[in-house]
Amino acid sequence: MLTDPNTGRLLANRYQLVELIGKGAMGRVYQAKDMLLGGVIVAVKFLSQALLNKKMRERFEREATICALLGEKSNHIVRVRDYGVDENDIPFYVMEYLEGENLSAVIRPHPLPLPRFLNITRQICLGLQYAHKGIIIENHLSPIVHRDIKPSNILIIQDTSFGELVKILDFGIAKLLQEDSSQTHSFMGTMAYCSPEQMEGKELDNRSDIYSLGVVMFEMLTGEMPIVGETHSFGGWYKAHHFSPPRSFESVNPRLRLPKALENLVMSCLAKDPKARPQNVTEVRQTLESLEQRFGRGQQLGQRIGAALSKLPVVTDLQQKPSLSADEICWQASWPKDKPIAAIVFPHIITNGSEALATLWVMLNKQDIQNRQVSTRYNHFLFLMSPHPMMLWITALHNREHGARWLPCYLDLKTAIGQRMVRRLGETGCYRILFFALTEPEHCANVMTSTIAPIQRRRFIDWANTSQTLITTTQPELSKRILKQEFEKLKPKILMKLETIYTGDTTDISD
Known part of the structure; x- marks a missing residue:
């Protein structure tokens, strides 16, 4: 278990930090008790002290805002409850505490059976659907591209009302698509799951997330990646996403039997040209729901x-x-x-x-x-x-x-x-x-x-x-x-x- 000297600290005279439960490039996450609400368990994320510049503060605050607004609309996006700055001028935000497994851990032992795949993927689509619809920023509707859809950013929890519930995490590099803002032409994301246009640092829309979802879907069904770079360098993945056709399901697992409509859906999501992919995630969800009605277990x-x-x-x-x-x-x-x-x-x-x-x-x-x-x-x-x-x-x-x-x-x-x-x-x-x-x-x-x-x-x-x-x-x-x-x-x-x-x-x- 990770340890940290901040354990036991009372933050903002309200949140008592219990233990360090995660850390990454952007910062650290603690389990905490909301003392104002009788000790309800929450999670608190701090921006890394190494990133205390104006640009990173703005990105961190944007992530909190996106999750707060989207979490009110969709049960499939982690909910943010509070935002603040501590006595050392370090930004933090407070979110719901979730216990579960990320999708990467779920599929590591073996690929998912078809019914479970359909249920999980449909829920991912529901969360992305609300993100792509957007949130109101400064009186304008701003669609959101997640830009980092991958198994480790999908959490599977057991919920008393919904059973297996999917939550989309980490909107740290999400992009608000606003009419009066220009896109930063630089690469951000996880190379194995990035669309060709994302690798180029081009202006992105919801179809980039659909490509990433296609990679995730293939991995969920086979346990392997549909596209593999010759090397794990940027150049290797750039070439793979641009020029290597995705592997077929049969070539990966000849014994795997999938509905043809599902194979076609995954391959269309993996199209190199955004125009050849489903144009919105609702199309993907509707196909999955149709398949779920026909092939759901029991x-x-x-x-x-x-x-x-x-x-x-x-x-x-x-x-x-x-x-x-x-x-x-x-x-x-x-x-x-x-x-x-x-x-x-x-x-x-x-x-x-x-x-x-x-x-x-x-x-x-x-x-x-x-x-x-x-x-x-x-x-x-x-x-x-x-x-x-x-x-x-x-x-x-x-x-x-x-x-x-x-x-x-x-x-x-x-x-x-x-x-x-x-x-x-x-x-x-x-x-x-x-x-x-x-x-x-x-x-x-x-x-x-x-x-x-x-x-x-x-x-x-x-x-x-x-x-x-x-x-x-x-x-x-x-x-x-x-x-x-x-x-x-x-x-x-x-x-x-x-x-x-x-x-x-x-x-x-x-x-």
Whole structure:
């Protein structure tokens, strides 16, 4: 782990620097706590002291501005929250703290399977689409060319709502295309991913990023580069990008079977002439979405499940079917009318005759549900007594291909539903997870059962009894925030455990 003497420093009387987590040509990045917001984890980037000149300050401030404005528009671009200058006159900006893997690390072991490739690339396109549309600077719309699209600038994180979420990083050399500004005729970028016109230092537009994306797409699918310089010098890469035709997929991997439309898309992005490429990233995204509909993993299975479920009656009053088994009751459930059609998780007790079932209701996109049909189920529980008795109920679904899907749920133990649910979990030692697709909320798409360790069951009763004796507080949100921070700290440890125990089959684990 990187260390730095600034560890522990309080910046701007607000951000406490925790540890150095990265450094590059432009500067250093620290993990920090936003003390004004109760210790929320953020990332702080400083401009290198070796670059404290007017030109680099302006570029650094421009990067912060671009990310701040674009982050408000797109969930696929890192979000900047604050900008300032410290007591030593060194500029810094504060951004969201993201835990994940960059795309370079993801594809290093092996190329991506087609469904995952389509999902990740579509999200990259969504982020680039907003950048290319531009931001308002001085009352004018200014399109943005990233100029450094490459795997190490694409971060893949596991998000509780979206699953595998893509974030575009490092707008440090991005170019604002403004009518009244001239382009600097100099080369900037990463040579292996640069367009021919970028190597020449020419004026660039969005099609240069599309070329870089083409290089990235080829690498994601094959693990190799489509164009290779004779040497790793500027001259070697200049010649390769200008005169070497891209390698075919077949020449790299004769066993690789890809849709012809996808091969054509990648090769068109790699055209030497910008006019021969897709003219905007929306064209690329639309082609990918069309392919995703046709070749997404589990599509045929999903269609068969949907056809079978469509023949089942929608049960509106679950309490009127005491003769059904617990699982049958769950399968015939439909999404409550008082809940939004959105990616949410909430607890619910279903009454089956004289039996009360503890259940966790989850809404996701259909593909995500299908992706996790085979997964390790894992649960963990955190309890906070003060300032307000609150339990964080953590469920994780994990498989190697799609990583972990986190399903966190908070139970307020000063409420009737919180008390009833935590006691039911302790009494039965299990709960059922009901999955609903965003596009088909009228039918339950899948049901899983997760068991709870005996020692944890005994804790539930103690937590419920203790909470009843406490004086009611008015700070449940603060307790939630503290529990969420503890959850973020636990995630890497849980993931490590899940990776270690994953068997490739459906497994149920309780901590």
